[in-house]
Amino acid sequence: xxxxxxxxxxxxxxxxxxxxxxxxxxxxxxxxxxxxxxxxxxxxxxxxxxxxxxxxxxxxxxxxxxxxxxxxxxxxxxxxxxxxxx
Amino acid sequence: xxxxxxxxxxxxxxxxxxxxxxxxxxxxxxxxxxxxxxxxxxxxxxxxxxxxxxxxxxxxxxxxxxxxxxxxxxxxxxxxxxxxxxxxxxxxxxxxxxxxxxxxxxxxxxxxxxxxxxxxxxxxxxxxxxxxxxxxxxxxxxxxxxxxxxxxxxxxxxxxxxxxxxxxxxxxxxxxxxxxxxxxxxxxxxxxxxxxxxxxxxxxxxxxxxxxxxxxxxxxxxxxxxxxxxxxxxxxxxxxxxxxxxxxxxxxxxxxxxxxxxxxxxxxxxxxxxxxxxxxxxxxxxxxxxxxxxxxxxxxxxxxxxxxxxxxxxxxxxxxxxxxxxxxxxxxxxxxxxxxxxxxxxxxxxxxxxxxxxxxxxxxxxxxxxxxxxxxxxxxxxxxxxxxxxxxxxxxxxxxxxxxxxxxxxxxxxxxxxxxxxxxxxxxxxxxxxxxxxxxxxxxxxxxxxxxxxxxxxxxxxxxxxxxxxxxxxxxxxxxxxxxxxxxxxxxxxxxxxxxxxxxxxxxxxxxxxxxxxxxxxxxxxxxxxxxxxxxxxxxxxxxxxxxxxxxxxxxxxxxxxxxxxxxxxxxxxxxxxxxxxxxxxxxxxxxxxx
Numbered sequence: 001x002x003x004x005x006x007x008x009x010x011x012x013x014x015x016x017x018x019x020x021x022x023x024x025x026x027x028x029x030x031x032x033x034x035x036x037x038x039x040x041x042x043x044x045x046x047x048x049x050x051x052x053x054x055x056x057x058x059x060x061x062x063x064x065x066x067x068x069x070x071x072x073x074x075x076x077x078x079x080x081x082x083x084x085x086x
Numbered sequence: 087x088x089x090x091x092x093x094x095x096x097x098x099x100x101x102x103x104x105x106x107x108x109x110x111x112x113x114x115x116x117x118x119x120x121x122x123x124x125x126x127x128x129x130x131x132x133x134x135x136x137x138x139x140x141x142x143x144x145x146x147x148x149x150x151x152x153x154x155x156x157x158x159x160x161x162x163x164x165x166x167x168x169x170x171x172x173x174x175x176x177x178x179x180x181x182x183x184x185x186x187x188x189x190x191x192x193x194x195x196x197x198x199x200x201x202x203x204x205x206x207x208x209x210x211x212x213x214x215x216x217x218x219x220x221x222x223x224x225x226x227x228x229x230x231x232x233x234x235x236x237x238x239x240x241x242x243x244x245x246x247x248x249x250x251x252x253x254x255x256x257x258x259x260x261x262x263x264x265x266x267x268x269x270x271x272x273x274x275x276x277x278x279x280x281x282x283x284x285x286x287x288x289x290x291x292x293x294x295x296x297x298x299x300x301x302x303x304x305x306x307x308x309x310x311x312x313x314x315x316x317x318x319x320x321x322x323x324x325x326x327x328x329x330x331x332x333x334x335x336x337x338x339x340x341x342x343x344x345x346x347x348x349x350x351x352x353x354x355x356x357x358x359x360x361x362x363x364x365x366x367x368x369x370x371x372x373x374x375x376x377x378x379x380x381x382x383x384x385x386x387x388x389x390x391x392x393x394x395x396x397x398x399x400x401x402x403x404x405x406x407x408x409x410x411x412x413x414x415x416x417x418x419x420x421x422x423x424x425x426x427x428x429x430x431x432x433x434x435x436x437x438x439x440x441x442x443x444x445x446x447x448x449x450x451x452x453x454x455x456x457x458x459x460x461x462x463x464x465x466x467x468x469x470x471x472x473x474x475x476x477x478x479x480x481x482x483x484x485x486x487x488x489x490x491x492x493x494x495x496x497x498x499x500x501x502x503x504x505x506x507x508x509x510x511x512x513x514x515x516x517x518x519x520x521x522x523x524x525x526x527x528x529x530x531x532x533x534x535x536x537x538x539x540x541x542x543x544x545x546x547x548x549x550x551x552x553x554x555x556x557x558x559x560x561x562x563x564x565x566x567x568x569x570x571x572x573x574x575x576x577x578x579x580x581x582x583x584x585x586x587x588x589x590x591x592x593x594x595x596x597x598x599x600x601x602x603x604x605x606x607x608x609x610x611x612x613x614x615x616x617x618x619x620x621x622x623x624x625x626x627x628x629x630x631x632x633x634x635x636x637x638x639x640x641x642x643x644x645x646x647x648x649x650x651x652x653x654x655x656x657x658x659x660x661x662x663x664x665x666x667x668x669x670x671x672x673x674x675x676x677x678x679x680x681x
Contacts, residue, residue, distance in 0.1 A: 023148075062506055
């Protein structure tokens, strides 16, 4: 199921399928490890619709909802949601 | 002389390695973007003097932010004889992309996989021999912080330096291969040489973050930590300051006075009541400042700054700023100058200017000295730390107010994307280096600004010779009286006005000049202040000191970073207006309420 990174729940893992950002940000995201086919996990969200903490491999990254909306992911359904914690 | 450049992504430990190689005390911290300019040091390597250049971190060679430009310009203008590519071993999977880009520049290079201690803990295995073979570059695992593997890396560096760099691309960017090719190459290199566990063990960082970044507890914990830190600084620092002050007083009576007794009275006065009293009163703060920076070093090195950015970003966004702006405000608590320079990581000019505009309200360690001195003199030991904390709150409040007022003139849509490093702890060596660095910095400032400042204040308070010292007939008295229409409504006396004028240059001079103006040092000065001021006047004076610009160096830095004299002047003008207004409202309000 394709969705945007910003709609993942904490604890959910998905696969990056597309990154729709403009060039400077696109390059930065690539360097931080956002590459198509990579697994990405949403660790937590900050209060008051603040940034999201995501994990790709061994790197944790903070990004705002705005930016997360531009990243399309495919998430594999419910089996990964067991680690959800709040 | 041959040159070695340190290159790599932000927060991979280049400056830590630089410090280890050169014995320097470059600032390090667990935050991507501590180093924003080029640093150099010379060492003897294999019998020759070699220059080591520490560069800001870069994510890729497409960089646009100002810290990244420094690296591009450097590489363009100076081909290093050897590039040490510093990568975080734990994140080798993604950081390899930068190495592959750099490889295309045909530089002579050695790869150092740093933080080997952390990658081992994560269960990551790297076969450096296989990797070196796949890349055709020497590769070493090391920990720049603890020194393991450093010896071998240094030997390889010495060896590699014998060969010269083959050549250098004229146009860096044109040479870069398309990204897909890099991706294939990354996969090829990593395939046999690196193994990363599919799921990282639940480590200390994760456990701590569950508490520190808790949805409801995160912010209260943040403010709790801040409060405790400031309490601790006051609790430990203030007695230290008094102690050193007494020591200086004793030294004066037992050594300086007898030693200088042969000199004419006016010269004695200048040396003892001017320079000695002034400088000693300021120098008594050295232990407190060292303590303060030890705390700062711990906060910066743990990686908590990035957590603060996470917690505060949503609020900062409402003010047109972002989480990084907030971190710069926190860094400004140490000194505003590096915080102002730290904004180079921001790409949007509007965001950068807005951040530059609010940083000067951050209560720096120099202003802290003034406030510790005055609060200790005028408030009870119980109330003093609370009064000090209230000034930190005012510091935030003025920054917030300023951002809210000016954000519409400086709108930005800069994306906020930031790495969250694991928690780390500084080594004793790093903390000692930092403490020493601050002492050095202080002595440097003291010799430049403070001595000149107190001499000038002494002259102003003793000329013309016919007038009684510090009376209304002296030059300082005349200036102070002339400015009274402006400062009387704030409850600020002519004497304090003179201190404020000199405080414009550097806040350390405020206390130094009070010592000179009242002709008293240390405890005697505190007692005299307590007699002459009530708490409302003192607080009004502190509010004005907090808000009316940090110091001349900060103003010069504002000019440099914004590249606009107009912007710099506007910041100064706004701070003065705001300082006057806040002090006025406070003083008149408190008086109206009967205090």
